[in-house]
Amino acid sequence: MNTRLFAVALVVGLAACGEKPQALVSNTHDGAAYTGTGKAFVSPDWKPGDKASWESHLKARGQYGQNDYSRTN
Numbered sequence: 001m002n003t004r005l006f007a008v009a010l011v012v013g014l015a016a017c018g019e020k021p022q023a024l025v026s027n028t029h030d031g032a033a034y035t036g037t038g039k040a041f042v043s044p045d046w047k048p049g050d051k052a053s054w055e056s057h058l059k060a061r062g063q064y065g066q067n068d069y070s071r072t073n
Contacts, residue, residue, distance in 0.1 A: 034055075036048025046053050 032051075034049065034051045034053075036042065038048075042048070043057060046057055
């Protein structure tokens with residue numbers, strides 16, 4: 001009886017050690033960010049596919065929109 005209990009505990013304990021494979025499953029668009037999404041909700045100054053405009057918008061957003069030091073001064 002004691003060996004059965006030990007065997008069951010061993011099987012349950014080893015079953016907890018298994019790990020299922022973790023695969024990244026994604027149906028996202030893998031193109032460059034500046035190519036756009038095809039949605040109508042974009043900045044009016046930016047045209048999809050214009051890399052220079054995309055980079056200037058990101059720079060302005062980082063400098064003025066998300067920089068707390070520039071907001072406090």
